[in-house]
Amino acid sequence: MTISRSRVLIVLLLSMLIRVPSLKAQSQSPIILEVDATQAPQKIIHTHMIMPVSPGPLTLYYPKWIPGEHAPDGPIVNMVGLKVKANGKIVPWRRDLLDMFTFHLDVPQGVKTLDITFDYVEPEVTSGFSAGASATDKLVVISWNQNVLYPAGRLAQDLIYKASLKLPEGWKFGTALPVESQNGNQIEFKPVSLNRLVDSPVSAGEYYRVINVTPPGEPIHHEIDIAADSEAALNMSPELQKDYTNLVAESGKLFGTRHYRDYHFLLTLSNHVAHFGLEHHESDDSRTNELALIDPQQRLNMAMLLPHEFVHSWNGKFRRPKDLSPPYYEEPMKTDMLWVYEGLTEYLGDLLTERSGLWTPDQYRENLALIAARYGSGRPGRTWRPLIDTADAAQILYFAPNQWVNWRRGVDFYDESVLIWLEVNTIINQQTHGKKSLDDFCRLFYGGPNEGPQLKTYTFQDLVNALNQIAPYDWAGFFHKRLESTSPEAPLGGIEASGWKLVFTSEEPALMRNSEEVHEEIDETYSIGLILKNDGTVEDSIVNKPAYEAGISPGMKVVTVNNRQFTPEVLRQAIRAGTTSKEPLRLLVLNDDYYKTCTIDYHGGERFPHLVREAGRPDLLDQMLKPLAAH
Ligand SMILES: [Zn+2]
Incomplete structure (x- = not known):
């Protein structure tokens, strides 16, 4: 069953009535948010808010559960200098004793607005996703959730913010957030809901370049906005620009529709910021090494980064598991469906990486062989921890150390799910006698008209129903078996059904050697x-x-x-x-x-893993890897 929009609204309203602790601060006037990033090189960002309020008790929240990070990792420890004033007089606040992200205060009689100021101090650590280092001497990424408080009692989609941003003199910027006006280094944004704001980060820097990657005939604008620590690092080759333009074209063919007004790949190149990719509906926040565009080894190492985050615009932002879609940032997420949210994104992202030319077919197969080996004999932890538990426990596993990952397991729902979704693709092929593939599922499940950045939630049953529309099968039984297995073997049914098998030889695959050299390590797992x-x-x-x-x-x-x-x-x-x-x-x-x-x-x-052809079986992998768009 697919949840209709009216059902979603009822669910949201119910959750508001039942769970939201306070109904104060209901004014419709926008909250003014002024962020001053002129001292970003000094690693401190200043926030001033003017919040319409009513007299009486008020609860303010600092965003805790960060969308896309699937964890309560809002960087509250770096939110400092908090002062609240009404008509020029200090209003005392007290932190909640049970929730560190919650502040209580009493709004005096006659007061209509509060002046709230605080700072966000940039950490030096390069772990922790968007809560990690985000500013250097030459650039900054503003994640609005770090620079905002919001009143309890309203849903994120109903709170309207009028944001402005002041940048260091001469810095350029990129964002999916609609701009109202710009005067020098002062940018005024159009009023948006809190969830749009938090979903629309800004990257800015002294060395900045915008590259148009809209394919010919595509009506929706796509661009890569690059901030880097040096002018030289911005030098993306025409061939690479073509591959990213192909990526946009391939995504259009795969999904058949888009659910955004325009799309900004925000790419930050620095050795001094956290390295990760974080999806948003109309943009992504991807950060990697300074020389990632010009060093061939690093370029190969980051090939899947942008395709993965881009796929999330459909799988993760437009369609999202209901339990991963709380209506405001203090309500916890349940992460058991991450094998779809992240796992299917990884599978489709890898396919688009190859179809767009960022990988060769050989490199795709080398990566698949590595996954098949790593999550089989390289992961003895699979004998005690089923894959579903890596999703259930995502909020702790994202922050686990690399040591003992083979026995603990990590966020394995990304790559092991690649094997599962490949198997789904081969089952669809078998059940429909070659007439349909997972591409058809993508057009069904992520289809519909482009109404801008809308959220359409789903459940496990919705997913099963959609797959049954493409190819009737015991999908629920199949997924339960794969997700709950404690077999020492990785699920290789998809590789075998697509005409290949995993073997080990003494020859190291080039992709694996490249990864070793980039990460300065040696892998003798097998x-x-x-x-x-x-x-x-x-x-x-x-x-x-x-x-x-x-x-x-x-x-x-x-x-x-x-x-x-x-x-x-x-x-x-x-x-x-x-x-x-x-x-x-x-x-x-x-x-x-x-x-x-x-x-x-x-x-x-x-011993190193490789895929070799299984004689006598048709090569389905070759079929799946064929580009859908003309390049
Ligand atoms: Zn992801």
């Missing part, structure tokens, strides 16, 4: 079971693999290999030499303050 930094520090030791059995764990440091000083190449050569030697591998390992020798009796040589 031989001795270790991932190490280039200095020998153990990132992960796969439980029950030879190195783990020999006593090696994450955090230890390999110092020598067969008595020779460790380098990545020395270790690789020793593993290879083991195939023709009876001698075990001897690693001298530093564990805290103590050295110990670990003896690994392994003679299998280096």
Whole structure:
């Protein structure tokens, strides 16, 4: 069953009546929000708000659950300097004792507006998504949720904000937020609802470039807005511009419609900001290395970033699981459907990466082989933690360390779901005798007229019903089996049904070598079971693999290999030499303050995952990878 718009409204109204604690501050006048980012290079952003209020008790919220981050990670610790005034006099506030994001105050009689000022101080840490470092000497990304308070008692879609932004002199900017006027470095935005505001970040910088990536004949404007730490970093090649234009064209063919007025890829290139991608309905906030456009290795490493975030405009923003769509930012999210929200986005994003030319078909298959291996023998944690629990526990797993990820599991609902959605695609093919594919599902589930950035929520049953319209099948049974499995094997049915199989050889795939070099690490997961930094520090030791059995764990440091000083190449050569030697591998390992020798009796040589064709089966993968648009 598909929830109609009127049903959605009833649900939202009910949740407002039942859950919202206060009905104060109901004035329809917009809340004035003035953000001063002129000191962004000094890592401090100033906010001044003028909020219409009524006398009496008032509760103010700082956004806690951040859309797209699926976690209560609003950076409250960096919101400082809070002062509230009425008619020039201080109004005292008190933080809620149970919720750190909630402030209580008493509005004096006769007061119609509050003056609220506070600062957002930029952290230096490059972890934590949008709450991580967001400003450098030359650029800033303004995530409005960090610079806003809102009154309890109203839904985010009903609170109207009139925002303005002051930038350092001479900086340029990009955003999906409609601009009303600009006077030098002062930008006035049109009034919008709080959820539109929070969904429309601004990137700005001294070195800034706007690249039009609207394909010929496409009526909706698309652009890449690049802020970088240097002029040279903005130099996107014409070939790469063409690939991103292809990406826009391919998305149009895949979904058949769009649900935005125009689209801004906000791309921030700096080694001093957090690196991640965060989706929005009419833009994305993607941040990566300064040289990502001009260094071929880094460019390849970020190939899937923009396609993934772009797909979210349909899958995640237009269509979103109901439990991931709370009506205001203090209400918790339930994240059990992230295998669709993120997993299907990952599958479609990878397909669009290849169809647009950002990857070759070989690179797509190399990536698929890596996923098949990593979430199989590289993830013994799958024997205790089913995939669904990685989604249920997303709010803690996003912030888990890399160490022990093989046994803990991480946010595996991204990549393991690629295998599941590939299998869905092959089942649709089988059930319809080759007449339909997941592309048809995309046009059905994400279709409908473009009414701008609308939200249409769905449930598990809605998803199953839509798939049944494309190809009748026991989809609920299929998903439950895949999501609840504790088998040690990754689900490879999709790879096999599309005419390929996973094998291991001693030859390292180029994509894997590229990733190792970019991340300065060495991946011997499928031989001795270790991932190490280039200095020998153990990132992960796969439980029950030879190195783990020999006593090696994450955090230890390999110092020598067969008595020779460790380098990545020395270790690789020793593993290879083991195939023709009876001698075990001897690693001298530093564990805290103590050295110990670990003896690994392994003679299998280096092992890397590849896909090879299965004779006699048609190549469905080749069919899926064919571009849909003329390039
Ligand atoms: Zn995503």
